[in-house]
Each structure stands twice: as structure tokens, then as C-alpha cells.
Amino acid sequence: MRLKDLGERALLRKLAPLGYPLEAPLPPGDDAGGVWVGEAAWLLKTDGFLYREVALLGMGPFEVGFRGVAATASDLLVKMGRPLGFTLGLFLPPELEEAFALGLVQGAAEAAGRLGAPLLGGDTNAGEEVALTVSGFALSHAPLPRRARPGDLLFLAGDRWGRVGAAILAHYRGRSLEGFPEIRQAAFYPLPRLELLALSGLLRGGLDSSDGLAETLWQLSELGVRVDLEALPLYPDVLAFAGGEDEALELVLYGGEEFEAVLVVPPEAEGAVLARAEAVGLPLFRAGRVGEGEGVYLRGRPVLRRGYDHFRP
Amino acid sequence: MRLKDLGERALLRKLAPLGYPLEAPLPPGDDAGGVWVGEAAWLLKTDGFLYREVALLGMGPFEVGFRGVAATASDLLVKMGRPLGFTLGLFLPPELEEAFALGLVQGAAEAAGRLGAPLLGGDTNAGEEVALTVSGFALSHAPLPRRARPGDLLFLAGDRWGRVGAAILAHYRGRSLEGFPEIRQAAFYPLPRLELLALSGLLRGGLDSSDGLAETLWQLSELGVRVDLEALPLYPDVLAFAGGEDEALELVLYGGEEFEAVLVVPPEAEGAVLARAEAVGLPLFRAGRVGEGEGVYLRGRPVLRRGYDHFRP
Incomplete structure (x- = not known):
């Protein structure tokens, strides 16, 4: 079946359990994944997107870079993880201006900095259009799953x-x-x-x-x-x-x-x-x-x- | 200046220091980034690539997924970091067969499993061609930089x-x-x-x-x-x-x-x-x-x- 017929949610339901650990702090398919190291949960999250899909009128590379770190950080924070650092995976057309690439990373660094976390490098590749993948890791002493009980x-x-x-x-x-x-x-x-x-x-x-x-x-x-x-x-x-x-x-x-x-x-x-x-x-x-x-x-x-x-x- | 005139190394030299922490276990531009948490260095690495650029004759999605985790894990291991988990950021054309996407993730899970580390989820997005970004985090008690002295x-x-x-x-x-x-x-x-x-x-x-x-x-x-x-x-x-x-x-x-x-x-x-x-x-x-x-x-x-x-x- 093709992805456009299967749909994104069904695909993610199939992919999420693959290789996911049994005794994890959060279940597969939650907002972030993680492992226990001693008493602490170490969370890892990756979120990717195309520039053209998120850049609203008036936004530039700085805002899109900022948005990228924000998206990943949001998933970590709602799991009660304090972000410790972020990386960027960038696909960039060779014709792109250097200032555009710098703007993306400067915006990402700005968001990370405001969250008290550094950028820890990343990777650049040539691609037909601008795409970003932001990863972040976080430490949590009480990881919070998606969970609810009647009465809550x-x-x-x-x-x-x-x-x-x-x-x-x-x-x-x-x-x-x-x-x-x-x-x-x-x-x-x-x-x-x-x-x-x-x-x-x-x-x-x-x-x-x-x-x-x-x-x-x-x-x-x-x-x-x-x-x-x-x-x-x-x-x-x-x-x-x-x-x-x-x-x-x-x-x-x-x-x-x-x-x-x-x-x-x-x-x-x-x-x-x-x-x-x-x-x-x-x-x-x-x-x-x-x-x-x-x-x-x-x-x-x-x-x-x-x-x-x-x-x- | 355009990226094709600037070149990848010069671009990375400009991007690597942005938002990178001063007192990190490894300098900016090293094989992986990281932060100190107490006595331990927590390393984070992201590596992205296009499917068509790495799929050699005879390789399929399983091998390319495997290769993706291998690339990121290699950077972590040479820094003396023990991998704790990986995530995948996938760009996939909507026309792609589901089995192809599953193969990518199964190959990634296989490599991760052989390294004693789980897959911790990831993200899927539509894209014009298949692209992967693999992130991984690792724990090191003696992070090893790129370093040499005469006589070594x-x-x-x-x-x-x-x-x-x-x-x-x-x-x-x-x-x-x-x-x-x-x-x-x-x-x-x-x-x-x-x-x-x-x-x-x-x-x-x-x-x-x-x-x-x-x-x-x-x-x-x-x-x-x-x-x-x-x-x-x-x-x-x-x-x-x-x-x-x-x-x-x-x-x-x-x-x-x-x-x-x-x-x-x-x-x-x-x-x-x-x-x-x-x-x-x-x-x-x-x-x-x-x-x-x-x-x-x-x-x-x-x-x-x-x-x-x-x-x-």
C-alpha cells in the first residue's frame, strides 16, 4: 500500500514500535522516546519539516529555525524533560544563499538559548528544497506520558x-x-x-x-x-x-x-x-x-x- | 555567496560555533557535540543523507536504514560514547510503498539493536525524495576529541x-x-x-x-x-x-x-x-x-x- 493511501497516523503506528525498548520511560508513539539511566529518564526527540510548509508570510529563515527548535523542545518539555541540547539536520539546495543557511541556524540557536540549552552541531546535505530536522535530548526525573483517567x-x-x-x-x-x-x-x-x-x-x-x-x-x-x-x-x-x-x-x-x-x-x-x-x-x-x-x-x-x-x- | 560557491566545509565552519557551548566535552565541529552532566559527557549527533546518494546497486531500504544508524553511531563511538538510543527523521514521497518505509526502519532497528541501543521513534514527512536524518545520543566518561601531538x-x-x-x-x-x-x-x-x-x-x-x-x-x-x-x-x-x-x-x-x-x-x-x-x-x-x-x-x-x-x- 502506498503512503498516501495508508496515511500518516497508520504509518506511524506501524513504525513506532520497531526497535522500541520494552521498559522505556514513555511508551512508543508518545511525544518523545527515552531510556532509563539509573533513576533518570533520558529523552530523545526528532522532528522534521519542509521550509515551505511552515514558513508563513513574513517569516524568514531565522523564524523557521526558531520554530524548528521550538517544535522539538515542546515535545520534550511536555514530557517533563529539561532540554540539554539540540542538533540540526539540514537539506539545502546548492543555489541557496549562505545568509539563508546562517539565518536558519541563528534562529535555532536563539530558541535553544532561550530554553537554556545549546546547539550541538548537526549536518548539512544538498537537497532539492530546504528541509530541517531538529533533534533534542532532555533529562527528566518524572517523565510524563500521554495518560488520563475518568475524573481527571x-x-x-x-x-x-x-x-x-x-x-x-x-x-x-x-x-x-x-x-x-x-x-x-x-x-x-x-x-x-x-x-x-x-x-x-x-x-x-x-x-x-x-x-x-x-x-x-x-x-x-x-x-x-x-x-x-x-x-x-x-x-x-x-x-x-x-x-x-x-x-x-x-x-x-x-x-x-x-x-x-x-x-x-x-x-x-x-x-x-x-x-x-x-x-x-x-x-x-x-x-x-x-x-x-x-x-x-x-x-x-x-x-x-x-x-x-x-x-x- | 551561494552554498555551491562557498562549499560544505566552509559552511560547516561558520555554522558549527553558532549556539555551541563554551565548556563542552568536545569542541564545535568535532564528530559529535555534547554537554557535561555531572561527571559524564552526554553526546548528541545528527547525520542526514539522501537515499539515492548512498544506495549502492543491490542495497534496499533495509540496508540504507542500517547504514543511517551506522553513520551516526560511528561518530558517537569514536568519541568513546556508548550509544543509548537513536531516532529517525524521514522524508518520504506520498507515492512510496509502505513496505519501503518499513524496510528503512527495520534496517535502522537492526543496526541499533546490534549496538545494544533502541530506536526511540522519530518523525515522518512528505518530501519529493527519500531522505533520512538519524540522531543518536550516547554517554561517555572520557569523551575523545579530534586531537594529536607530534610523536603520536x-x-x-x-x-x-x-x-x-x-x-x-x-x-x-x-x-x-x-x-x-x-x-x-x-x-x-x-x-x-x-x-x-x-x-x-x-x-x-x-x-x-x-x-x-x-x-x-x-x-x-x-x-x-x-x-x-x-x-x-x-x-x-x-x-x-x-x-x-x-x-x-x-x-x-x-x-x-x-x-x-x-x-x-x-x-x-x-x-x-x-x-x-x-x-x-x-x-x-x-x-x-x-x-x-x-x-x-x-x-x-x-x-x-x-x-x-x-x-x-
Whole structure:
């Protein structure tokens, strides 16, 4: 069967277990892989992408390099891993200007630096188009899988919900982001949050949101639970950009690329989670709860699954 | 300036220091990067390549996946890092058959497994042609840089010297490898050697040979020394394949992709190195010595530098 018929999720389900260790800190197919070394979990994550698929109008190589490290770091952080370093694998056309390549790496170094982690080199190859693969490793003393139990609460961390979706929409519609600085900032410099680590040990589970919130919640429900959303964050600028609440909800649910975290919180830990998040300045939005059953619902109505598939765009 | 005018080495020299930490276990531009965590060095390495550039006649996705992990592992091992896990970043055309993608990952898992390390997942993306980026991390208690001092001895580890070069030549000339099982094995399944770790603490320096032996020795000489080769390993099958000693030497010097190690040994450590290598069954060939000055010589005659440049093939 061809990949375009199989689809990306089915392919990943087949590939993820190959060679994956039995007694790993995180199961195959989680946001990052890892091994135990003594009491510590060492996590490794790789994320690749084509330049043209992620460069929104106005973004340059610096922003795309920044985005690359952000994507990998987001997966590590939501697993409660503190990033220790990143590498870049670059495919670059020989006709490319040197300044472009330098910009990519400078942007990656900027994101890494803001996360307190170095760039540790990488590799360059000639390729027909610009493609990046960012890898990162991290240390965790309490690695957090994708996990939920009925009764748990759902929180959304960060403040990029809907904003990156708005920027993506602006890109495809040719709309300007002038007057929407927070939308532009969220899409151009989506720095994952080291503050998540303050919640280590308090959470039931965590998922990176980069496939879009709806898709992420569907993946959560596939673990054997029902997801009931009671509310979603609707920021004034997203509402103003979208022109209405339904349109804004669409951006929150189907945006993607936020590099924010979906957190599953045991009800008895809610107070401690909120207190620690406030102490470190991590925005948390209580979005709903986990129940028995299956599927994803927003105030009782089903949330459609419309994820992005690289092989069936 | 365009990359094809700048060249790969000059580009890497500019990129390697960006964001690289000052107090790292290995300098920027070495075979792998790393950070100290307590007393241990944690190494991270990424190596990418296009399928069509490395798939020799008769190789399939399994062999290319195997080769990918081998390339990354070789860099880690020559730095005296024990590999702990690998990830794959795959760019795959949507028209590709699923079995092809599975073969790539199965080959990678096979190489990783033989090195005692798991695959820890990865990422798939659509791309115009098949490209792989393999990352790996490793733990080292005595990370070994590229380093040499006048008076040091040069050893070549392993037994793939000239053999991979022969297989590459066979590929481009359309020659069969029938009757040359060790040449085929060296090119198709170039497993790096865990046995190198037995030499940890005894060596002055080490370099991965994947750019070709001559190029690797030129990179060593750029550290400020002269390299004097006194002999090179000429295996009977390589001699038979090449048809003459000059032709065989050419394959040893300019083959590349051996994923073997060039080791720099302080003269006082030679006995201990040979004893430990014999104890673990690691083939070592004494090729020459390091002196004051510059350049690379074989029995007094200059060895030309003819490295491969991805941006100026």
C-alpha cells in the first residue's frame, strides 16, 4: 500500500514500535522516546519539516529555525524533560544563499538559548528544497506520558491557542497581521515553556498540541477515555481577527503548531497545580474533564476530527 | 555567496560555533557535540543523507536504514560514547510503498539493536525524495576529541578500509560484487564497533573516517600537525578487486563511508592499546605517525586532498 493511501497516523503506528525498548520511560508513539539511566529518564526527540510548509508570510529563515527548535523542545518539555541540547539536520539546495543557511541556524540557536540549552552541531546535505530536522535530548526525573483517567481535569497551558491558527489563516488568505502583535508573536516565535517543569510530579498526563487541539484531544480519547470540553480560551484579539465566536473556536480547535501543552490533572492535584503555575507565571486554562467512554465533545456536541496528514494533504 | 560557491566545509565552519557551548566535552565541529552532566559527557549527533546518494546497486531500504544508524553511531563511538538510543527523521514521497518505509526502519532497528541501543521513534514527512536524518545520543566518561601531538602514533581500527571504496566503485562501474563477500558485507552492513570503547582513556584522539581516509587525515593535519603514513591496510580481496596496488591504495584513501575509526595513540600507550584491542577482538592497523608541520604524506609523498562536497559534487 502506498503512503498516501495508508496515511500518516497508520504509518506511524506501524513504525513506532520497531526497535522500541520494552521498559522505556514513555511508551512508543508518545511525544518523545527515552531510556532509563539509573533513576533518570533520558529523552530523545526528532522532528522534521519542509521550509515551505511552515514558513508563513513574513517569516524568514531565522523564524523557521526558531520554530524548528521550538517544535522539538515542546515535545520534550511536555514530557517533563529539561532540554540539554539540540542538533540540526539540514537539506539545502546548492543555489541557496549562505545568509539563508546562517539565518536558519541563528534562529535555532536563539530558541535553544532561550530554553537554556545549546546547539550541538548537526549536518548539512544538498537537497532539492530546504528541509530541517531538529533533534533534542532532555533529562527528566518524572517523565510524563500521554495518560488520563475518568475524573481527571483538562488544562491548556500557555496563551497561543487560536493565535497560531489565526496566523495560518492570515497566510492562506493573504491577510495582514498588522494590528495583531500577539498573533504574529505566537506564530513567529512560539517558544515552549520551561515553566511547565514546575508542574513535574503533579500531573497525570501531558500531550503536545502541535497537531491541532482537536486532533490532540482525539489522540487522548484513543487511550480509552471520553473528553468533555466545557470551555475554550477565546482571546479578544483572536475573536477580533476571526470576526465571531464560531470562527474563533475553529481557530482554537484546528489551528495547530501552537507548541503548547494539554495537561491532564487529577482532581485532587488541581489546587497544587494552579498554585505552582501561578508562582512561575504559567498561564493555565481549565478546559474540561475526562470521563468514561470515547470521543471528544464541546459542551455536549461532538468535535470533528480533522487532523493534518502529510501524505494526504 | 551561494552554498555551491562557498562549499560544505566552509559552511560547516561558520555554522558549527553558532549556539555551541563554551565548556563542552568536545569542541564545535568535532564528530559529535555534547554537554557535561555531572561527571559524564552526554553526546548528541545528527547525520542526514539522501537515499539515492548512498544506495549502492543491490542495497534496499533495509540496508540504507542500517547504514543511517551506522553513520551516526560511528561518530558517537569514536568519541568513546556508548550509544543509548537513536531516532529517525524521514522524508518520504506520498507515492512510496509502505513496505519501503518499513524496510528503512527495520534496517535502522537492526543496526541499533546490534549496538545494544533502541530506536526511540522519530518523525515522518512528505518530501519529493527519500531522505533520512538519524540522531543518536550516547554517554561517555572520557569523551575523545579530534586531537594529536607530534610523536603520536596513528592506527586504523576495523577491517573495512578499501572495501567500501571497492563497493562504491563497483556501483558506478556496474561491476558485480560476486566473489567478494567481505566487500559486499563492508558496504552493505558497516556496523561500527562497540569494541572501540575498550580503548577509552588510552587514546589521544579519534576521528570518524566517513569522509574518506585522506580527507579525514587532512582534517587531522589542520589541527596543526603533519601526518606521515608508513603503510595502509591492503586486504587480498581489495587488491584482487582493484587489480593492482596503486588502485587498491586509491580505494583505501578515497573510499569513504567505512564508518571506521582513525585513532591517535600516545607512543607510551601503544602496548596497552594493542593488548586491549586484541582482548576484545578489535582489528588495529598501525598506519603511521604524527609529526610537527603540516600536510599528509604516504612514505614521503604528498597525499592529495580530494574530499567530497555535497554542494559541489
